[in-house]
Amino acid sequence: MTLPAENHRTHEAAGLTRRLADFVERTRWADVPAVVRHEAKRSLVNYFAVALAGCSDPAIDKAVSVYDRFRAGDDAGVIGRRERTDILNGAALNAMSANVFDFDDTHLPTIIHPTAPVAAALFALAEARQLSGEALLLAFVVGVEVECRIGNAVSPEHYQRGWHITSTCGVFGAAAAVAKAVGLDAQHIVWALGNASAQASGLVETLGTMSKSISVGNAARNGLLSALLAADGFSGPDAPLEGERGFLRVTAQRPDFSAISEGPGREWALLSNTYKPYPCGVVLNPVIDACLDLRRDARWRFDEIERVELTGHPLLRERTDRPGIRSGRESQVSAQHAVAVTLARGKASLAEFSDAAVTDPSLRAFASRLRFIDDASWPVESAQVTIVLHSGERVSRRVQAARGSLAAPPGDVELAAKLRELAAYGRSGVDPQALLDVLWQLDHEPDSAAPMRAARRVA
Amino acid sequence: MTLPAENHRTHEAAGLTRRLADFVERTRWADVPAVVRHEAKRSLVNYFAVALAGCSDPAIDKAVSVYDRFRAGDDAGVIGRRERTDILNGAALNAMSANVFDFDDTHLPTIIHPTAPVAAALFALAEARQLSGEALLLAFVVGVEVECRIGNAVSPEHYQRGWHITSTCGVFGAAAAVAKAVGLDAQHIVWALGNASAQASGLVETLGTMSKSISVGNAARNGLLSALLAADGFSGPDAPLEGERGFLRVTAQRPDFSAISEGPGREWALLSNTYKPYPCGVVLNPVIDACLDLRRDARWRFDEIERVELTGHPLLRERTDRPGIRSGRESQVSAQHAVAVTLARGKASLAEFSDAAVTDPSLRAFASRLRFIDDASWPVESAQVTIVLHSGERVSRRVQAARGSLAAPPGDVELAAKLRELAAYGRSGVDPQALLDVLWQLDHEPDSAAPMRAARRVA
Known part of the structure; x- marks a missing residue:
């Protein structure tokens, strides 16, 4: 008899997307504990570090060249490079670049690389419209929370089966983050998540090839687009996550709905985030x-x-x-x-x-x-x-406990050293100290695009 | 003991993507039987008919308005509308428009709507570079074949589970079609299919909402992009379809590899294509x-x-x-x-x-x-x-056998009448007879963009 369990799960599932959207809408900066706020900044330091290294990879060169043929503007920069592009392309290319070496952060319960899709979408948005550092950080915290909670609900089966979880869950995180940053209400956030659900893709089979970067880039780009469409009234289903043919049940046999519904606002995914000391498994x-x-x-x-x-x-x-x-x-x-x-x-x-x-x-x-x-x-x-x-x-x-494990996380000094080293590796000429200064102070920065300006190639 | 069956399946799976790519590369117009050639034109008549109706739907209005903010050029038209856009946006918007009422064609074994993603990608390409009508029709036939064979391999489980099969398989069809149209060799076609595999998405949960249109549009857009990336050397995995973590095994428990490997060049998916007489289930x-x-x-x-x-x-x-x-x-x-x-x-x-x-x-x-x-x-x-x-x-x-079933397909005259009626419904002012004349003669038309010019809004 599985009926009681099924009933229990159905009960947990009811209104799940809407409740998650409510969390996104109502969370304020004051609700975010200091340790989470600081971890958000550490994640961004690591993000700019890996993007400054990845930006000179051949896969990124090729992507920049093809995407440049479909450049609708020059609002957005590409970290560590000279090119300007529109914000959808910018979101895609920076997410690709940050993840291309798999040297970016790892949310341990899911092995999602959470920051690349969410941060790339938000910083692209920040280059096109006024957004304070505090507002960007809040949207980032909330976006990572959505992304990793959805990942928790489908783990470990989802990745084991062959879904590239950074890409498939990243698009929801980016959509939620941008929806938060532009101030959508819960109904419109549900639509943003619905628009994202139509675009969740990425296969483990592509790892080790350039194709992987497309899905990671799409997670940022299409998450951003999903929220912009929702903002214009482009509507989606009521239950894109928990519905009978929604993301959770389609991509996992037995999704754990409670991993989404229990504890948002009390438990924070960023506190399970880790940073690789070496570019290895x-x-x-x-x-x-x-x-x-x-x-x-x-x-x-x-x-x-x-x-x-x-x-x-x-x-x-x-x-x-x-x-x-x-x-x-x-x-x-x-x-x-x-x-x-x-x-x-x-x-x-x-x-x-x-x-x-x-x-x-x-x-x-x-x-x-x-x-x-x-x-x-x-x-x-x-x-x-x-x-x-x-x-x-x-x-x-x-x-006993390797560097980079939750028991031995890198200190802020080590993360800063990683950024300095990877900035040198990527040969962009970016001044790492100026970038670090603005990132560590991002919550007090009136213009959240400031790190993108500091990360522009000058050499 | 499932080993013998498994071994058999593994044998069928080996090199599957490469063999499909070989089929795409080597198929010539002379290899396509007359009845298939004609069915391709019938599919395109039906495509323009439904797009001319769909182009005035509110979902398309909203999509055009948001996508217009990310318009990188004006090479491509939107069927039945005045707007010009770049070819990626054009591919997306026309596929959306052709499918928005689910009044487009149906490949009966899979219930894929095969034409929207493939035709929208090809006609967008045709507006940007020289492509003869014969070359477009050949690429269309081959693209639909790839799309529907992949669909056959994962049916019926794939759709029943909740994958919107028109979107998930359409991206492969569009990629293969564009790869054929631009003359890629088999290795690059494998990469195009790999780039497509990273982008295969779309959920049944979104049906009945605007979100569905995003994934249908993406199938065309991202298929086109996948082939353009591959043409520039953006490389993918060797086995995006049959690999352990490839599309077929990830999205179906027991994919039928033989549905792809057996009979290409002898059996043609277009001969199982049907056209709805009414905009209903x-x-x-x-x-x-x-x-x-x-x-x-x-x-x-x-x-x-x-x-x-x-x-x-x-x-x-x-x-x-x-x-x-x-x-x-x-x-x-x-x-x-x-x-x-x-x-x-x-x-x-x-x-x-x-x-x-x-x-x-x-x-x-x-x-x-x-x-x-x-x-x-x-x-x-x-x-x-x-x-x-x-x-x-x-x-x-x-x-006994409804109109629109394989036993009672609409005649060419009825398809033409459908185009006239839907053109009037969409109020685009397009001259249906001029459009029909160029479509029925497309194989003799030196410029395959001619139907797009004939389908431009004039009123």
Whole structure:
């Protein structure tokens, strides 16, 4: 008998979109706790950091060139680049750029990269109409909340099945954020979410290809468009989320409606947001931590290493045992490459996981020297790396909670350092300190487009 | 043991997208049988007919107004309207307009409305670059084939689950058609389909609302964009359709890969395409046929009718027993309204299924006079209508195969009449005969944009 459960779920489902829209309409800046406000700014610092690196990627170059043929204005900038475009294109291109390396933030319960779609839509809007920093931050907090709550309701099945959850849920977040920023009432917010529901797309199959960027860009662009259409009275269904043929039931067998309905305004998705220290699969975080540690105190040379033993949860081996890689993108999920490059260079940033880095013969030769030791009792955020030298000497480092996990989040100083480093990587000539200054003070900034001006390419 | 079946399916799946792309690349006009060529032109006549009616719908007015703010050029026209726009917007708005009343064509095995996304993308392209009528028709045939084969592979589960199949499969058809029209090779066609896979969206929940039009418009727009991106080297996955996390497996539990792989070039989807004679749910077709027949020979007045008995498959009652309707859209699936308005007025076109028509008190009062008689032995394309007069006299008409079914397709003359009637309904001032002349001769027309010029609003 599943009837009681079904009834319970039907009860939870009734009016779900409308209740979420009510939350979006009525939430004020005063309702947002200080720790959430600050996390919003940290997310934006990380967003501009990754966008400043991504903006020079070949996928972004190609997208900018094709989208430029359909440029209806020059209100919007592209972070770290010279081009100007209209706000729909701007939203798309900046979201693409921030996500192209998968180096952006991660909402742990869903693995949504929440900021790219929402922030890109909001900053594009901010370049076209007056919006205070406080208003943008409030809309951002609310948009991320909508995006991640919808993601929670369909997780883990949705992503496992093959939906690129950042894209599919991002369009709702962007729509809700823009709807908030332009001051729509609850009925119009429901329509904005309905217009977004017609545009939710993105497949895991496209990961590792340029196609992925289209859906991430669309999440921002189409979320923005959904809200602008709703503002003009373009109406949608009453129950785009919870309806019989709505987003939740169509993209998950057993959606958890309570993940949306329970706790908005009390629990905040941004407090489960994390920031990658390295441009790699998150299971490699403790491995790279340990290698950086080993290298910092090294009394050995890289060519003295006989072999390396890697102890961790079996998931570590299953996800990252990739010896024969050929591209920078593959290297981001290869333990062989991550260990070799980090021990050899003492760094683990984008340059170490690039197409150029994987061609280094000494790193390629190293692949056969790695041994995995599975131990299912280890949490995934921990690992141990043991170096065995030709001399027989053994040196070990064990990491309990990797940098970038919720237990060891980066400090503000580290996030700022990430922005400085990635700004340099992208060669945009952007002054990172000026950008950081305006981002950390965004809630007191009368014009929320100020960070976009500070992130314009000047070189 | 499901392994043998699974292995069989895996075998069928291998290289599926590439094989479909090969079909798109290598098919020539000489390979297309005359009957398919002619059906393509019939589909386009029906497309312009429904777009000329839809172009004055409020949803299209609103979409044109919002999209106009993001107009990057004026290459493209909007059928039956004065506005000019860029080709991406043009593709979107014309697909919306052709589908807004669900009065467009129906590919029976999938209930895809195949022409709107594919034709709208191609005619937009044709307005921006030289493309002969023959080249457009070939690209159209191939695009519809891709769209409907993908639809066959995921049917019936895909639509039943809640995917708006015209939108989700239409984006692939538009991408394939434009890829063919611009001469991409098979590898680039695979990328175009991959770029489309990232954008496949649309929910049944949005039917009956303006939101639906967004996804139909996007199918055309984003299919066109997918091919233009691929042409510029924007690359996608190798297996966007058959991959483990590709479109087919993500949107259907048990996709039928053979529906794509078997018979392309021998079997043609366009030969299963049908054209609605009335702007209603297809199960009402035989009912309306019978009512029109009864009315033609009537020796009774509408107010002499005591009751009407409607005999047909139970599906007829289940789908259309709707006495208390309040909108034109609802009236399109109401047997009570369809019978009343057709018997009263002797017509069954858009005006009879409009918001204005449902307010007629005599039609509303008639609802209680209808009796359904279920008979599961009747095919759904048949029905019997019996009028019982106050005098006790009974008059009956039985329809075996409704107009618009594959067994009773409209002739070219009827399709032309539909275009004339809908052109008048849309009040665009377009000369229907000039448009028909160019459409029937499109394969001999050097400039395939000619029909768009003939469909420009002049009044």
